[in-house]
Amino acid sequence: TTATITIPVYVHVVSNVNKPEEDISDAQIQSQIAVLNADFQKLNSDASQTPAEFASRVANFNIQFVLARTIRKSSTKTQWGTNDAVKSTKRGGSDPINPETSLNIWVCNIGGGILGYAQFPGGSLATDGVVVGPQYFGSSAVSNNFYLEAPYDKGRTATHEIGHWLNLRHIWGDGGCGVDDFVADTPLAGGPNYRCPGYPTVGCGNNMMTMNYMDYTYDACMYMFTEGQKTRARAVFASGGPRSSFVT
Numbered sequence: 017t018t019a020t021i022t023i024p025v026y027v028h029v030v031s032n033v034n035k036p037e038e039d040i041s042d043a044q045i046q047s048q049i050a051v052l053n054a055d056f057q058k059l060n061s062d063a064s065q066t067p068a069e070f071a072s073r074v075a076n077f078n079i080q081f082v083l084a085r086t087i088r089k090s091s092t093k094t095q096w097g098t099n100d101a102v103k104s105t106k107r108g109g110s111d112p113i114n115p116e117t118s119l120n121i122w123v124c125n126i127g128g129g130i131l132g133y134a135q136f137p138g139g140s141l142a143t144d145g146v147v148v149g150p151q152y153f154g155s156s157a158v159s160n161n162f163y164l165e166a167p168y169d170k171g172r173t174a175t176h177e178i179g180h181w182l183n184l185r186h187i188w189g190d191g192g193c194g195v196d197d198f199v200a201d202t203p204l205a206g207g208p209n210y211r212c213p214g215y216p217t218v219g220c221g222n223n224m225m226t227m228n229y230m231d232y233t234y235d236a237c238m239y240m241f242t243e244g245q246k247t248r249a250r251a252v253f254a255s256g257g258p259r260s261s262f263v264t
């Protein structure tokens with residue numbers, strides 16, 4: 017077993033002045049925090065769908081998220097792209113708060129069909145954190161009135177992006193069958209899997225772990241991290257690790 021790591025979270029909602037729906041409600045934000053607390057503590061009910069072949073690898077990261085504060089801002093910008101302007105007050109966005117000890121999440125329309133993006137550990141503190149589109153942030157399981165877009169309406173975009181923030185690569189290692197994700201217990205994959213693959217889905221001579229949060233499937237079709245991913249992710253908080261300042 018491992019000690020619980022508690023991560024304060026600052027959520028910056030940066031909405032377009034003419035799109036009040038992008039200024040998502042406190043309840044929608046809270047529904048996302050609840051998804052993170054389930055997914056990173058193996059409390060998500062869909063974890064039970066994990067095929068027997070992988071069941072013993074499903075991990076409880078023992079990481080807990082606590083909403084510290086929500087920052088709301090409106091902007092005339094309609095799309096923010098991925099150049100990190102949303103993370104800077106000077107550039108019309110919102111500066112990160114306590115990034116050496118906290119996770120900052122920016123909720124804004126990225127555009128270009130991008131659901132979210134993340135900064136890996138070891139980068140600049142000024143841009144540390146993750147960015148998620150408002151219609152992908154939160155869970156429709158809590159309320160049908162939230163501003164959410166199926167099939168990415170179960171909060172798994174933030175789970176996936178925080179996986180990157182914790183140093184996890186995509187399940188296919190962003191390359192073909194010869195490229196690994198540096199995690200031994202995630203089977204090889206030659207590329208992303210989309211939509212909602214059945215089991216088994218074979219590639220690279222093995223059954224691929226399409227239900228891993230670090231693949232590209234629909235929210236309802238991803239529901240687990242592995243023990244190997246847990247070891248890699250928690251190493252960032254260890255003494256000498258890039259996020260050791262989060263743990264006192």
Ligand code: ARG
Nearest residue numbers: 130131132172173233234235
């Ligand atoms: N960075 C990925 C993208 O924008 C996020 C994928 C998240 N997947 C999901 N099922 N929510 O395409």
Ligand code: ZN
Nearest residue numbers: 176177180186
């Ligand atoms: Zn990704």
Ligand code: CA
Nearest residue numbers: 197199200202
């Ligand atoms: Ca692997």
